[in-house]
Amino acid sequence: MSQPQTLFEKVWQQHVVVEPEGEPTILYIDLHLVHEVTSPQAFDGLRMAGRKLRRPDRHIATVDHNVPTTSAQDRLVIADQISARQVNALRSNCAAFGIEFFDVQDASQGIVHMIGPELGATKPGTTIVCGDSHTSTHGAFGALAFGIGTSEVEHVMATQTLPQSKPKTFRINVEGKLPHGVTAKDIILEIIGRIGTDGATGYVVEYAGSAIRALSMEERMTICNMSIEAGARAGMIAADETTFAYLKGRRFAPKGAAWDEAVAHWRTMHTDEGAHFDREMTIDAAELAPNVTWGTSPGMVTRVDAMVPSIEDARSEADRKSFARALEYMDLKPGIRIEDIAVDRVFIGSCTNARISDLRAAAAVVKGHHVATSVRAMVVPGSQLVKKQAEEEGLDHIFRAAGFEWREPGCSMCLGMNPDILQPGERCASTSNRNFEGRQGRGGRTHLLSPAMAAAAAVTGHLTDIRKWPLAAKPAATEPALAQGGAR
Amino acid sequence: MDAIRTLTSTAAPLPLPNIDTDQIIPKQFLKRIERTGYGDFLFYDWRRIQDGPNAGQPNPEFVLNKPEHKGAKILIAEKNFGCGSSREHAAWAIQQFGFSAVIAPSFADIFFSNAGKNGIILVRLTDEQVQTLLSRSTANPNHTITIDLEQQTVKDDQGLHAHFDIDPFRKYCLLNGLDDIGLTLRHADALDSYEQKHDAAFWLAPKSDALVTATPETR
Numbered sequence: 001m002s003q004p005q006t007l008f009e010k011v012w013q014q015h016v017v018v019e020p021e022g023e024p025t026i027l028y029i030d031l032h033l034v035h036e037v038t039s040p041q042a043f044d045g046l047r048m049a050g051r052k053l054r055r056p057d058r059h060i061a062t063v064d065h066n067v068p069t070t071s072a073q074d075r076l077v078i079a080d081q082i083s084a085r086q087v088n089a090l091r092s093n094c095a096a097f098g099i100e101f102f103d104v105q106d107a108s109q110g111i112v113h114m115i116g117p118e119l120g121a122t123k124p125g126t127t128i129v130c131g132d133s134h135t136s137t138h139g140a141f142g143a144l145a146f147g148i149g150t151s152e153v154e155h156v157m158a159t160q161t162l163p164q165s166k167p168k169t170f171r172i173n174v175e176g177k178l179p180h181g182v183t184a185k186d187i188i189l190e191i192i193g194r195i196g197t198d199g200a201t202g203y204v205v206e207y208a209g210s211a212i213r214a215l216s217m218e219e220r221m222t223i224c225n226m227s228i229e230a231g232a233r234a235g236m237i238a239a240d241e242t243t244f245a246y247l248k249g250r251r252f253a254p255k256g257a258a259w260d261e262a263v264a265h266w267r268t269m270h271t272d273e274g275a276h277f278d279r280e281m282t283i284d285a286a287e288l289a290p291n292v293t294w295g296t297s298p299g300m301v302t303r304v305d306a307m308v309p310s311i312e313d314a315r316s317e318a319d320r321k322s323f324a325r326a327l328e329y330m331d332l333k334p335g336i337r338i339e340d341i342a343v344d345r346v347f348i349g350s351c352t353n354a355r356i357s358d359l360r361a362a363a364a365v366v367k368g369h370h371v372a373t374s375v376r377a378m379v380v381p382g383s384q385l386v387k388k389q390a391e392e393e394g395l396d397h398i399f400r401a402a403g404f405e406w407r408e409p410g411c412s413m414c415l416g417m418n419p420d421i422l423q424p425g426e427r428c429a430s431t432s433n434r435n436f437e438g439r440q441g442r443g444g445r446t447h448l449l450s451p452a453m454a455a456a457a458a459v460t461g462h463l464t465d466i467r468k469w470p471l472a473a474k475p476a477a478t479e480p481a482l483a484q485g486g487a488r
Numbered sequence: 489m490d491a492i493r494t495l496t497s498t499a500a501p502l503p504l505p506n507i508d509t510d511q512i513i514p515k516q517f518l519k520r521i522e523r524t525g526y527g528d529f530l531f532y533d534w535r536r537i538q539d540g541p542n543a544g545q546p547n548p549e550f551v552l553n554k555p556e557h558k559g560a561k562i563l564i565a566e567k568n569f570g571c572g573s574s575r576e577h578a579a580w581a582i583q584q585f586g587f588s589a590v591i592a593p594s595f596a597d598i599f600f601s602n603a604g605k606n607g608i609i610l611v612r613l614t615d616e617q618v619q620t621l622l623s624r625s626t627a628n629p630n631h632t633i634t635i636d637l638e639q640q641t642v643k644d645d646q647g648l649h650a651h652f653d654i655d656p657f658r659k660y661c662l663l664n665g666l667d668d669i670g671l672t673l674r675h676a677d678a679l680d681s682y683e684q685k686h687d688a689a690f691w692l693a694p695k696s697d698a699l700v701t702a703t704p705e706t707r
């Protein structure tokens with residue numbers, strides 16, 4: 001009997017090209033996802049060195065960060081010349097190097113971390129990289145997926161490998177049943193709050209336990225997405241029936257007999273009984289509450305029914321300093337109730353929470369209500385597929401009738417590289433993943449929360465405990481039906 | 489990239505933890521398609537006055553705007569430096585502004601890797617040692633630090649003498665200014681034979697549609 005292995009170790013081992021003495025391991029990369037922001041310098045690097053793209057079939061590209069979300073027309077002719085130049089650079093680079101490219105109006109365009117799963121390109125047991133830290137999202141399928149810099153992008157393009165030193169392993173078990181109103185977003189915010197934004201630095205995290213297994217693929221993606229906010233190199237969840245059901249029939253998934261053979265292999269990709277982790281932690285799902293960030297780092301998070309913490313609550317001297325700075329930046333006083341914080345803007349979007357189930361959850365809350373007069377709210381579907389599905393279900397009507405703006409897919413106000421930004425001093429309830437100073441616009445103030453809570457904040461005009469919401473029914477944990485879900 | 493053996497310089501102290509890459513280089517500068525020209529945008533928002541009548545003017549309080557810290561090649565910060573986004577622009581900005589090294593108790597993973605690719609020396613010291621250096625550089629802008637990569641030591645002109653750990657291969661690359669892709673391509677034969685075998689594992693291919701017609705026997 002061989003040594004019991006973790007899921008991570010299995011994926012790692014199957015991708016070792018060579019382990020040179022005293023040097024990092026050369027790891028094979030199955031899939032590289034490309035977007036406009038972090039790739040132009042890498043393509044240039046290849047050209048300058050006279051190198052070829054080794055495996056065009058193992059790259060998929062789209063545009064997401066820069067594209068306007070206002071209208072289809074605005075996307076075709078981007079007014080901002082510098083953005084347009086970057087998008088055009090990707091267009092011509094993909095054509096020149098033979099990379100399959102999902103352009104602005106393609107039915108499969110979307111945020112890069114949405115389209116990989118939707119196309120069925122994200123597969124269990126694979127290695128996936130992208131010049132974007134939220135590549136950790138793809139770990140929800142039992143893949144080893146991590147963000148890389150532009151030099152590494154070039155490395156993957158030239159060699160389809162990356163030199164990597166082996167990370168440590170960290171298993172986080174979430175056991176039990178989630179209370180009403182508590183979502184995947186609340187689980188991951190809880191984890192980051194407990195271990196800190198550098199709590200998993202140097203580790204690959206595996207999320208396990210009954211509460212994780214009960215999640216849909218979309219919810220699992222929300223959790224893995226924010227692994228990077230805890231500093232983790234990657235987050236992973238073992239593939240199971242939920243995973244296979246999601247992938248089956250998607251455009252790039254194996255078909256026919258090959259599907260069965262693939263599933264048989266994927267079934268072996270899980271942590272063996274008795275495998276060793278360098279670190280382990282267990283969370284009781286039943287104890288969790290909806291969470292909201294109050295500060296300028298995702299670790300500055302608390303329960304929605306709590307109060308803004310005081311500087312004395314900080315765990316260390318360094319934290320005390322950042323608490324003080326964060327309270328000042330956020331213009332908050334310790335001791336005020338989280339629910340008394342009024343918001344000016346609401347953003348429902350991003351690769352964390354802009355999937356169909358997120359939009360359904362938000363729509364269920366706003367249905368029959370109207371956005372508060374003091375609030376400007378927008379919904380930015382994460383991909384064309386999600387937008388289409390939502391429109392088929394009439395969710396766009398619910399949002400529009402309630403006073404939300406209904407946008408074209410992209411990253412949008414998650415980081416505001418396109419025109420969607422906060423004005424200085426504006427406060428936003430956001431379903432995205434980062435509340436750093438200025439992230440959503442210079443001087444903007446971000447509170448991270450779940451889609452249902454963001455929707456409730458839009459209606460009431462202040463942060464709101466969703467557990468009190470009369471209409472908040474937990475959306476069914478179903479996946480989008482296949483016809484809408486990625487098969488062509 | 490240029491190889492560095494030892495570096496002696498004054499330092500710019502930035503006594504904050506969790507400095508994220510959104511602060512190091514804000515998003516509006518990521519639209520450029522070039523690899524150079526980021527130095528002026530390092531800590532863009534912190535370098536400018538944010539509100540009031542002088543909004544947009546250089547903030548005289550910010551360390552990088554202080555004439556006495558001009559020319560510093562070493563940046564000192566607190567734990568988890570470079571967290572957040574994977575943007576290599578952060579490493580480019582730090583280097584192009586004129587820094588060759590950053591000293592902190594810890595660095596975020598992706599930034600750590602990006603800095604290495606650009607020949608920036610990242611030195612991990614203990615919290616206490618970092619605090620000592622921070623306070624000395626704050627009190628005295630002429631405070632001079634020497635980083636010796638070969639010896640893996642940090643010394644200053646006030647008697648601090650610290651050892652730091654660095655992965656031997658990373659040290660070797662920094663000392664020799666090696667091209668990573670070139671290093672990997674030394675293993676081209678191993679890569680070719682691995683890839684041939686690996687391609688047969690069609691369930692790991694991103695696009696299985698290309699293989700739909702193949703039967704399991706012929707694959």
Ligand code: SF4
Pocket residue numbers: 064065111112113132134350351352410411414415432433
């Ligand atoms: S939605 Fe936000 S976090 Fe996700 S890829 Fe886009 S910018 Fe990054």
